[in-house]
Ligand code: NAD
């Protein structure tokens with residue numbers, strides 16, 4: 001397939017581009033580089049020995065997008081492009097609603113114009129809001145999101161769902177990611193957060209490399225086995241392979257469909273730190289801090305549906321992910337800014 005990948009220079013996008021290319025698909029990337037570096041394209045080429053076509057620009061720039069659909073006969077779109085920082089979304093809600101919603105609306109409009117009927121959308125476990133039971137299945141209620149970023153994911157799902165009602169020819173797959181960590185085994189591509197990382201794994205690797213003195217553990221008084229928050233950490237390469245599986249099963253999975261992409265296993269903050277130390281032989285100093293506002297005690301996926309309908313399961317272990325995150329960070333202490 002010839003696949004348009006929006007946000008393909010980003011963390012999950014770049015890993016997905018690598019897997020698409022190695023599975024024989026052709027890739028066209030659109031990215032405005034607002035949260036990524038052009039260097040990632042050289043790294044993708046080194047890994048795959050293939051050159052993805054790249055356009056720098058915004059998805060919501062309709063003339064720009066139309067030009068790309070005119071130039072390339074596109075079979076399917078994977079839509080990663082969007083802003084994702086929870087804290088910033090609370091401070092600048094309009095920035096998030098504008099970028100994350102307009103990009104989808106314009107994309108759907110241009111896809112309609114060019115009769116492109118296959119879409120994979122990057123959703124998030126954040127759409128489940130504050131869940132009342134674990135593990136989470138795709139049938140569990142969504143909404144009740146606790147920040148504008150989460151609201152944009154929920155609203156995007158609604159927009160795409162209603163679009164599918166009006167366009168029965170569509171195959172639109174919502175992939176609800178749990179917590180992606182890890183990096184490509186080559187250590188050539190990985191997560192490259194700007195400024196202070198919000199998420200746990202990039203913070204751990206920055207402590208390991210000596211960029212930050214210690215890890216702040218946000219709360220040890222949750223009703224969990226060791227009091228720290230539990231999440232479902234999934235290796236980013238497994239996540240990328242979930243996108244390939246989604247595209248390749250779209251013929252069967254017509255209409256609007258939703259899948260959880262996780263491992264089905266919950267890991268606490270202290271367990272992740274211990275796994276990282278064990279995998280890499282590096283000590284992570286930590287300090288217990290108060291809870292972070294908006295956090296929930298635990299969150300992990302039921303992935304039965306993905307297994308049966310996508311034929312996909314996460315196969316990489318937590319230790320693999322810890323080793324790969326560290327390989328990326330230690331080989332690239334300044335990320336792509338070498
Ligand atoms: P990322 O920031 O690394 O990648 C997103 C890419 O999109 C960046 O390269 C950025 O420059 C680009 N971009 C942003 N807005 C754009 C626009 N309007 N037009 C063109 N390019 C634009 O983020 P990521 O971690 O790779 O996440 C990819 C997607 O998955 C996002 O939609 C994110 O919300 C979603 N997601 C991520 C996580 C996570 O933990 N990383 C979890 C759940 C869902």
Ligand code: UD1
Pocket residue numbers: 084086087124125126149150179198199200201203215216217218219228229230231269292293294295
């Ligand atoms: C966060 C977002 C979520 C988003 C996801 C992926 C919040 C409240 N939620 O999820 O909407 O979809 O990232 O980008 O921001 N932790 C620490 N110390 C740290 C960082 C995190 O103890 O320095 C703990 C957290 O309290 C949590 C766990 O580690 O228990 C995971 O945190 P994080 O990586 O930020 O992911 P989520 O909170 O699950």
